[in-house]
Amino acid sequence: MAETILNVKQLQKEYTGEITYKALKGIDFHLDENEFVAVMGPSGSGKTTFLNCISTIDRPTNGFITINSKSPYELNDEELAKFRRTELGFVFQDFNLVHTLTIEENILLPLALDSVNEKEMRRRLAEIANFLGIREILKKRTFEISGGQKQRVAIARAVIHEPSLLLADEPTGNLDSKSVNSVMTLFESINKTFNTAILMVTHDAYVASFAQRVIFIKDGVLYNEIHRGENKQQFYQEIMDTLTFLGGGRHEL
């Protein structure tokens, strides 16, 4: 039986200010190793808050989260930093590359921070660059490559340390349709080849149809979930139907 990588119980998040806002109202969710799940829902429904609580960017108000049976919120700052670097990989809409570094240096950053030796770094870089088809751009700078290439580099950086969970927030939001296809195909093959569990927020039904399961959040609660069968086109249609039913969704077609 597949192991659970991520376990979320009764997750709540309140933003306090002049007005208290309940962004998440008690979400239960689990993700098994090797699973690829997309998170969808109308704008403002709580998708990014959900992802940010899991990625430890945001602190939950109530409830608990375990990743590989460890509770990140019980770790001290130093342990948490190490936990993020070893267990998690992040991919964002705007790539978040460091412009003063070369592509190669960007990809190697997580290993350098963990003092991995030079030989091992080179071995992993060669493997990942080959896999992602970015060998020829390794010596370039960030401004010399396309958006699709930047996202490949960001993905390489996110998976070079072999995280057990890859978290992605609108990873195709800044890409043209050709790059969307190739980046999503990569996500699929990373999931299958390296057995990396993926949790991805997206507005785009086509992008979500690459996942094996889609969960829908509405007004801070888990509204529904659907599973992909054999037929991807049919899955896409089911996602569209659910979004239409949910209302308020931005269906980027």
Ligand SMILES: Nc1ncnc2c1ncn2[C@@H]1O[C@H](COP(=O)(O)OP(=O)(O)OP(=O)(O)O)[C@@H](O)[C@H]1O
């Ligand atoms: N730091 C914050 N302080 C106060 N309210 C916040 C904060 N961050 C998010 N919210 C509110 O919480 C709710 C959920 O926000 P969140 O960004 O998670 O939604 P989302 O589903 O990701 O939206 P979108 O699809 O538009 O990105 C929104 O109403 C938002 O205004």
